[in-house]
Structures are given as C-alpha cells and as structure tokens.
Amino acid sequence: MNKKEDVILKIKESGLTGRGGAGFPTSTKWEMVKNQKANKKFIICNSSEGEPGVFKDLYLWEQYPEEVVEGIKIALETIDNSIAYIYLNKEYYKKLKIKLEKLCKGLPIVIFEKKWGYLGGEETAACEVIEGKRPVVRKKPPFPGEAGLWGFPTLINNVETFYHVAKIMKGEYKNTKFFCVSGAAKKEGVWEFPADTTIRKVLQESGNMPEFDFFVQVGGGAAGEILLPAELDQPVLGASSIIIFDKKKTDPYELMKKWADFFLEENCDKCVPCREGVYRISEMVKAKNLDREFLDDLFFVLENTSFCSLGKSVATPFRSLINKVL
C-alpha cells in the first residue's frame, strides 16, 4: 500500500466525520476526490463560519494553526495535482492573513477572503464565491467531489476536520470535538470534549450550567434547535454550538426577529419557499401576530421544497421556540 492510500485508510479507521456540521464521513470525501480522473484538483479549507454562536474555527486558528495547515498539507500530498484555498470570512481574513501567509509559505495554498455572509459557507456556494460570483447554491449532483471549483474535483473540509487529520497521522487523535458555549454563559468559550458528549455534560464540564430558568439553542445561533433543560441528555448535532438563554430575560419575538433578519439578509433569494417564506415569517414576527396554520404551511415548504440546506433548516428554530417557549 502506498502512502496516499495509507492516509485515507487511517482516516477511515479513525471514523472521523466532517466537523462543519453535516457530519459526512471524511474518508469517503477524500477517496472520491482522489479517485476522480482530472488533471487538476482543488482543496478548500472552509473557515467561513458565519452563524452567530459559532466561533471554533477562530479558536483553532489561534491555538493550533500549525496542526490545521499540516492537515491541509496532508491533503495536498494525498490528492494529486491539487491546489488549496483557505476560505476565510472577512473578519478572520483581516485577523489571520499575515500569520497564515507565513505558515503556508512555499505551499500551493491561496488565502482567500470571502466577502459574503453565512450562505457563502455552503460547499457549492463557496465554489461560486471563489470563482468570483455571488453565493448561490448549485444543484447537486454533481457533488463538489466530482465537479467543484471551475468544474474540477474539489475536497471541501472544515478547519477542525483538517486539524483532526493532522492528529490522526500523528497517532494522537482521540475522537474529540470542539464545542462553543455562549449567550447567558458564565464562561463563554471553546472546549474540547469527546465527540459524543451530551449537551448537559458540556454545560457542566465547562462550568456553564445555569442556575436560573433557561433554554438553549443548539447547533448554531440561527438554524439551531431550541431545547429545554429536560432535553439536554443528547449529543450536540450540527454546528457544535450551545447558546444559553435566560428565560425571564428573553423576549421570544425579539429572538425570532433576530433569526428572521439573519435569514432574510443571508439567503440567496433563489428559491420561492426560502425567499418568500422567510419574508412572510419575518412579517408575522414583526407584527407579533402568528397565523399558526399558515406558519405550518411555510415550515412545510421550507423543509420539504427548499433548494438547499439553508432553506431546509429555517423552520427548526422557529418551530421549536414557538412550541416550547412561547
């Protein structure tokens, strides 16, 4: 077995899954891109991190930049004829550009500034943005692994995924994950725990279990689900973020307005359910007048007929907040 196959086998054996939120097996992605026949291939290290409450990429760049770049280097060596992009949101680009340029010196790695918001983090939208267009989600298939940047096979992984790849190759991987805790937290920050740690345990271990009546939003500060104190014995799914809300001090309409504004601003306006559905939700929230039956229809089309995962995720926070807190 040659070195390249060995890398993929080791990733496979580790059971590593993508740490951007979707949780796709990493080795499958790598294998797909590696096996494609093309004279040029691309690697994207996705650090677009655009959702409120999610800030572990920045933490990793600050604490472990060498490991992340090492992970990208391993990908460059494993995938023939490849060039890598480190795809950073505006704020991170400003903070990290000089540091990363130094670290990547001599490597075929481009430090790329994403001038767009949240949606630019979606894999196919990221390809559009790097190609110089506005972030609009592409139809899948083809998946980026088959035809991504400029139609070439493209491996897209999150910053944390590359960090773990480096750890795997050093034999130091322990199936951990980075968790962001914020909101009404005593100690806002990022903690590393075993990947299957429950929400309750993350709160306890990080010293953040509230002593007041609360609820949390888990999986991102826009698309994450609202969970009550009795629902915390489950692992953190999606983006690994937990936001704590003080029930007494939180106006649910204000919160929903924040989400609605976020989605209105960040969606691409391509498909009807997301463009128009989000607008109608926003109007109802602003007027504090919720037509439950119509909302159900909107949630239904958002979840079942949206073009991309952003649209499909819009219903979750609203529905869970309305059902559990309102």
Next chain:
Amino acid sequence: MENKNKIILDIDGKKIEATPGQTILEVANDNGIFIPTLCHHPDLKEKASCRMCLVEIKGKKGMYTACSTKAENGMEVLTDSPSILRARQTNLELMFVQHKEECGDCIVSHNCKLLEYAKKFKVRINRLPDRKTGYPVYQFGPALIFDSSKCIDCGNCTEMCRKQGISFLEKRQKDTFYQIKPCLEENKDCIYCGQCIVHCPVGAFEAVGEFENVEDPLKDKTKKVIFQVAPAIRTSIGEEFGMEPGVNMLGQMTAAIRKLGAYKVFDTSVAADVTTVEEAKELVSRIKNKGTMPMFTSCCPAWVKYLEFFRSDYLPNLTSVRSPQIILGGLIKNYFAEKEGIDPKDIVVVSVMPCVSKKYEITREELWMDGIKPVDYVLTTRELGRLFYNHKIDLKKIEPEEMDDALGVPTGAGVIYGASGGVMESALRTAYKEITGSELENINFESVRGMEGTKKAEVDVAGKKIKVAVVSGIANAQKILQELGENPHLYDYVEVMACPGGCIGGGGQPVPTDKEIRKKRAAGLYSIDKDKKIRLAHQSPIVEKLYKDFLGEEKNAHKICHTKYSKKKREVEIKE
C-alpha cells in the same frame, strides 16, 4: 434483451419508456402527464427555483423538482399526492403575493400560468398583501417596459439577456432582496431585442404599447391609415387566437385589418424584395471594387444597435440598405402617395412587426425623409392580436381577403425574410443573376436554413466562391466577430438576426415562444415560398415597376433605400 437506449419508469402507476438523460419533466411532457411549471423554459437551463414541478419518488425522502431530476430505470414517480398539493399551493400562493397583479393590462392574461394554477390548486390569492407593490417600472428606450412589481424572480430574463451576450439585466441587492434590475454601467445598454419579454412567465416585460394610439387615426376621416405586415407574423398571429404555430393567416389578417378601418394593407415582404435587389447590388459592387468585407445585413435594428454601441469598429461592414419596414414606409409616403395624389402628411403608416426594436428603429431621425417619418407606429404581433380582440374580430372566423395590389404581392424570397437565413438566401438568389446575368437552376440554399444559431456555407456563384455565415442570437454574432478579428477574410457576407431563429422568434411574437414553436413558424414561411410562382426578388413585377417608375432615379433610390450609421452612447436612462 435489454435496450440500452431506453429506460422504463413508472409515473403515477403507468409504465413509460424514456431515453436515458431525460428529466422526469421531459418524460412527463412527452407522455401528456401534467406537471405544473413556472420558471422552466425549454430554451434555458433549468433553474429549479419556482418549486412547482414537485414530485415524489418511491424509496426516496422528500420531494424532487421534475425539471432538474433525471429519470432513471425502474423509478416510481408520483406527480400528485396530498403533500405535493400542499407544497404547490403554498409555493404558488407565495409567488402570487410577491407579484402585483395587473391582469387587465397584461400580455399573458389570456394564458397566465399563475392564474391557471391558482384556480386549479384552489390557492388563496388575496389573503396577504402583494410584497412588490411600489416596485419600480423601467422603460428601455422607445421599445420596452419592465414592471418589476410583477416579477417573480425566476431569472429567465437575466439568463436570456446573458445568453444574448448583452447582460443588461442583472440581479442586484437592494435592502435584503436580490432584485432584477437594468444595469447601471455606461458601457452596457439594452439593444431592444425583447427576448426578455418572450421568456418571462408572468408578463413583467412588455413592448411600449402603441395599439391604443392607432385608434385615433383609424377614426379620423382626414387620415388614411395604411398597414404593412412583416413576413414573420403571418405564420404566428394565429397563435394569439389559440391556433397552432405555422398556419398562414395572411388572408384572414388582411381582412381583419381592413375591418379595423385601414385604407390599404401592404406586405413588408414587397419591400424585402427591394432590400434584396439593393443589397445584392451592393454585395456585388463591394466584391468588384474591393470595398469593406465582409458585408453585414442590417435589417435587424437590434443588431444595428449592438454594433453602434458595442462594436462601432464594424459599422463600415453594415450594408447601407435600409430595412424592409423603412423602405416600404418610404415608398408609401413618396411613390404611392404621389401616384394616388395623397398628401404624405395625411398618411399614417402602421407596421405590424414580430419585433420590439422596430419601435426603436422608427425613431432614428437619419431615416426620416425631410422631417417625415416613414413609419408612424409599430405594433407587435401581440398588439395586433389585442387590437383585433378589442374590436371583437375573431381571426378564426373571418373570410380571407387579398392584399392591395400596389405594394401587396411579394415573391417567395420576400417572405422567407422572416426566418434566419432568409435574407441571405434571397440575396444569393438575386446576386447570382447580378454576377452571371443568368438565372439559378436550383434556388434552394438548404445550408443556410434551419434553427441552428450559426450556419456557415460556401456558395459557388459562376466559379466565384462566396463564403457566407448566417447567425441568430447576438452571442453567436460575437463569435463571428471574434473569428473575423483573427481572419478578416473568413467571410464575404454575414446575416445576423438578434433573436433565436430570426424574426419568427422575435421579441414581438406571441408568448410562449420556444424552439419547437419557432421551427413551425419558419416551416410555414418556407412552405409559402415553395408555393409561390415567383421566388426571385428581381423577377417581381412590382419591383420591376418600382425601378422603372421611381427607384431607377439615383436620388429616389438613395432617399428611400439607403442610410448611415454612427457610434452610440448609452441611451437607456435609469433613475434609481
């Protein structure tokens, strides 16, 4: 044995054979199975943005858009279910309430899919306020109007505009929405091809309406209203009355126009015969005298505007011959007026064109004759249909009539002007005579016919090889210009029409317009040509008489038939 070129799938319980690579929507359409669509247009890439063509696939979660999902062997597809209905109802309502209804004055009101589906799916259309109320209305020159409050953001217009190589329409962010807007850059301008109109599913684009302006002169006893009808509309006007594309309705249309109160009805194809004779002369002279080559046709005003704005370096290549509508207008207000003893000021010329850039063409002052406009109003095919409706004239029920003799009997050559390749073929038929002095044996130039966007041929004229290119669609013309940039001697004669398929696919034609429809309209024209006794422009008795009595004189020929072009700056003004 398994047939590799066929797959079998199940749609709504029926076994259906399909070709690998076909989408579920294509298979359904081929088999008469209804799936609603709004953003889908056969000319364009599927966008899957309206989320109406939803289907369910057995064994797969959720719903799929039939327009973008490929049919697979053994697939079991459901096109209707309570979930599908609920999703369609909700998505349609969402589109309905973004779009501001202007049904009373809308070009698609008689075949509006929004309305049709709203009825079919029992959608509540009035529960919510229209989101786009107050959105801006833009006017593009004297040709087009874009009411953005009717737009449902499908993006067909921007795609078509980009496909034309113009990219004047774009999506721009305003507040939290991307909106379709005309661009603001000074180095881009609308060429008025009107392809946005025929690709918009909800009537957000329309020609600047002139059909109401025609009512006054029609009633005015001191005015003589003379109509001319373009070659391409005779096989498409029927569609406005629910008929199949391609049926020749010239006789019925003539009778109907007379019923409106017109003094005479003439055929623009007659002037096309004049254009052919003049253009063939010019081509031969350019070849003999080593003039600027290749020569470009100029009867498409959108193409002329394209060169004047984007590529003025190629203006010397444009033939100086005016377009048929302008020549016929000139003949009516000079030759015919004089013959009949009518003051040209009392004549109102109304053209019916498959085109919106023809509305722009008549405002070009260099084409006016001592201050008199050759043509006063231009109606699109759609507008003529509206005018008939308003006068309660049913084209299907009216007895056909002959056109007025004086300028009403064209050759077959004049009729095929309406299809891409028609001008070229007509000119070649006549140039042959011009060069050799004898007539062609086989007058059919099959190589320049058909719906392909670019057609190239080498034509042997008495030992001299004439290299020709025929293109429709500006993006195809851009490729030819690029080729010429590399090798200026690649062609001798180039015909360009801005719209796909030529005028039969024009921006003034009935909606819908797509490839199959364009094919049928063009076939209609070629079958008229085939049945004509006289098929060569220079053999037309009318043309012979015109040259004998009037155009033979250099001064008259120049005034009626020739013009100049000049570099242009952006004309469309947008106030943001």
